Amino acid sequence: DAGITQSPRHKVTETGTPVxxxxxxxxxxxxxxxxxxxxxxxxxxxxxxxGVKDTDKxxxxxxxxxxxSKTEDFLLTLESATSSQTSVYFCAISGLTSVSTDTxxxxxxxxxxxL
Amino acid sequence: xxxxxxxxxxxxxxxxENATMNCSYKTSINNLQWYRQNSGRGLVHLILIRSNERxxxxxxxxxxxxxxxxxxxxxxxxxxxxxxxxxxxxxxxGGGADGLTFGKGTHLIIQP
Numbered sequence: 001d002a003g004i005t006q007s008p009r010h011k012v013t014e015t016g017t018p019v020x021x022x023x024x025x026x027x028x029x030x031x032x033x034x035x036x037x038x039x040x041x042x043x044x045x046x047x048x049x050x051g052v053k054d055t056d057k058x059x060x061x062x063x064x065x066x067x068x069s070k071t072e073d074f075l076l077t078l079e080s081a082t083s084s085q086t087s088v089y090f091c092a093i094s095g096l097t098s099v100s101t102d103t104x105x106x107x108x109x110x111x112x113x114x115l
Numbered sequence: 116x117x118x119x120x121x122x123x124x125x126x127x128x129x130x131x132e133n134a135t136m137n138c139s140y141k142t143s144i145n146n147l148q149w150y151r152q153n154s155g156r157g158l159v160h161l162i163l164i165r166s167n168e169r170x171x172x173x174x175x176x177x178x179x180x181x182x183x184x185x186x187x188x189x190x191x192x193x194x195x196x197x198x199x200x201x202x203x204x205x206x207x208x209g210g211g212a213d214g215l216t217f218g219k220g221t222h223l224i225i226q227p
Contacts, residue, residue, distance in 0.1 A: 033214050042203060043158075043217040058214055090157060102207075103148070104215060106157040 023091030138204030
């Protein structure tokens with residue numbers, strides 16, 4: 001494993017509640033990513049970060065926000081969860097030794113259910 | 116939108132046989148990567164091939180890339196039951212840290 005953890009691993013919440021998922025790395029990688037995985041869609045990029053306080057939107061960013069105040073932590077927030085955000089969320093890291101993304105290392109995932 | 120599309124969506128073969136999965140993509144790329152995902156787990160990086168490379172090997176894996184056809188193939192030789200998993204191709208097209216664009220995956224089942 002590349003020293004990447006996600007918390008919580010499972011969460012059930014109700015529509016309209018805020019939810020924050022945490023990704024933590026111990027490898028000092030520069031780049032961090034949040035993806036969601038849904039049946040029939042593969043993985044889709046939500047947001048990514050190329051450094052502390054530097055973030056940008058991915059393909060499916062609507063309804064999500066992120067923050068990165070420390071190199072090791074990347075938070076994904078659903079301000080008001082909806083049933084369409086029921087998914088498995090994966091964090092990934094890359095860019096330890098070069099400026100390009102190259103290989104990405106994935107966390108174990110967080111299964112989120114919005115009722 | 117999906118960049119890569121794997122073919123077939125599902126593949127079932129006997130242990131010891133070779134498994135071939137294909138990936139097509141739409142735009143120019145910097146590199147193409149293959150990942151494996153076991154049920155309920157995160158993705159594991161298998162191999163990366165750059166746009167100026169045509170073939171790459173890693174153990175029982177062989178990847179080819181044809182940029183003129185915008186396609187790649189992953190060959191797993193002498194398959195084992197432990198190879199049962201979903202396999203995804205992913206492309207990197209932008210510069211720096213723009214993230215990867217994944218296909219929908221091929222689910223491979225190795226029958227003992």
